[in-house]
Amino acid sequence: MSQGAGDLLLLLAALLWAPGPSPTSSIHVYTQREVYGTVGSHVTLSCSFWSTEWISEDISITWHFQAEGSRDSTSIFHYAKGQPYIDDVGTFKERMEWVGNPHRKDGSIVIHNLDYTDNGTFTCDVKNPPDIVGKSSQVTLYVFEKVPTRYGVVLGSIIGGALLLVAVVVAIVYILRSCWLRRQATLQRRLSAMEKGKLQRSAKDASKRSRQAPVLYAMLDHSRSTKAASEKKAKGAPGESRKDKK
Template sequence: MGTDGGGIKDGPRVVTSMGTAGGVSPVSPIHVYTQREVYGTVGASVTLSCSFWSSEWVSDDISVTWHFQAEGSRDSISIFHYAQGQPYIDDVGSFKERMEWAGNPRRRDGSIIIHGLEPSDNGTFTCDVKNPPDIVGKSSQVTLYVLERVSPRYGVVLGAVIAGVLLLVAALVALGYGSRYCWRRRQERLQRRLSAMEKGKLQRSAKDGSKRSRQAPVLYAMLDHGRSSKKPKAGAGDSRKERK
């Protein structure tokens, strides 16, 4: 360490962003983004996506770190690290032979792939990115859920059950529409019969009325003729009286 003319020692210098007025300029924090939840099946592969935004250009000193905290555990272990343009898979844990680097820092991508998922992979994965001098920021977490793979036989049985239920529902719907159609046809037939019967009654009543109207003058004429035949002749009575 050297001294200046005033006898003040030169200590370690901290590089900061200084404004023209001598104050510290505000620093934009780096932002890291991941999905909240990811689902996979035993034996399959899954991609854990991690993207970031930085106010600085992506430098050669950029670093990406992944940590894993198993489900039900309080300890977090480092499983992956990217630095100086090279990916490094940590030897700790069971991911060392099942992990693949899928990111591209130039495209602001720090994703990884985990192959051969196991039930013990259930847990929380944390992605942390540093892009000097932009090193202030908050990491992002994604929770992985590993599901048991459904056996083909069980899938076939389940598919058959679902297909049977759908066919049953379709048959019930068709039966309902068919019965409703038949009921409507019966109602239409009954209405036609009733209307035909009503028309027949009207026609019969009209015919009966016309017959009665025709027969009434004839009956009246017959009655008048009978009455006239019952009256005694005037000439016959007078002759009898004169004879006596």
């Protein structure tokens, strides 16, 4: 084997055995898509995250704001080393409150005294070393004089009402059917009891008639005998009277 080929094999072996870059975990950040508020009120911008690593002391949470119609994004909040840092020069100064808890995987903030200038997109970004690779999440804030009713809410209410109505109808039908079945069962028991009573009375009447039949026959025979004797006596009476006269 030539010297050049040997050097090439050694180089390939070194590349195969050389340790590669350590893999990094991916952190996942979640926010709502849209949030609505009214002028002068407050709103909570929720931000939660999921990390494969234990919550590090070096965890950091950052919120950025991009005003509606603007291309620039500015940092308005930062959490690091266990302390929250609120922008003290921007429009959210003295109007922002930290309500999150990194140990509960919560990086939420509250914005007070809303104004129309707060319309825009807020971005939440979380880093939990060594879990630092991930995508931030965005939520859009809409500030109104009065929060409009969303079509989805109306549709959801209609669907919910329809489902509730169906459930009520099904419950009523079930109750009525149960009552009808119970009533039929009660009537059936009563009819059975009546039929049983009739049969018992019929049996008693038949037994009574069977006991009374000989007595009636005897009475009839006695009556017939008495009647025959009376008729015979009546027929013999005129002859006797004529003999007495002679």
